[in-house]
Amino acid sequence: MTEFSSILSTSNVRGAYRSSQELSGTPVPAEPAATGDSFAEILKGATANTVGNIRDAEAVAHKGLVGEVSTQQVVEATLELESTVKMMVSMRDKVVEAYQEIMRMPI
Template identity: 75%
Template sequence: MTEFSSILSTSGVRGAYRSSQELSVAPSTAEPEAAKPSFAEMLRDSAGGTVDKIRTAEGVAQQGLAGQVGTQQVVEATLALESTVKVMVSMRDKVVEAYQEVLRMPI
């Protein structure tokens, strides 16, 4: 089996190291720390958005029953509602799973 040190030359490694030190990091375009929402705020906003989508879909369904909107709009609203509920159920399962994992941790 070939020795790893025989594959790479020492001068090549040093050159690569020098080149890597010359690289500069671009300024971050991410939001400053103060502007980032907390995890609780993200969950709250997500839950609020879900409730809004559910209410919108129910309103479209009621308008569809009254004949005010077409069948296509009712189907689209129902599909959007279904995908939103699936995402929220998945998020709920992950939060419950994380909570249970924390409870299992030894103190």
Template identity: 70%
Template structure:
């Protein structure tokens, strides 16, 4: 039986560790909610960012139809829009699921 450490190379392990450290120091980590911020505030901010992203993507698509923006930018905006919609649908499903779970709790 082979040892687990012999399967993985040390270089790959160090590279993965460095990548994980970069994730925690990324700008997304800086956007973490403040301690005094409520869940409703965080949810509201996420929704407003999603709406802003949708509007920007639609504007880029309109500019693409008139020829002001290239096809590459339209595709990028469409992909951003798609990922935003998927995340928002997932968030909505989780909120509804949590609400239903609270309703099922005995009093």
């Protein structure tokens, strides 16, 4: 008896999916391309994005104090800032945890 996994290979499933999408007229998403970014480049980009978000939130808070923007916009910027900081703290903790795990490895 043939195993189910050998009947349905990944390429066959993708081909069937693409065929069904072409019939319905729905655009088929392209395969994700490997960007080749290094871990350091990804981390640098995330850090730069975080710094930009912090500066934007500070600018909105300053405009709120002056009365140029509404209280709602200040609250939204503050909440976005809070989630950004939480995410970066979480990333930092994971990087430190990975470093400590590497340091515990026997040579």
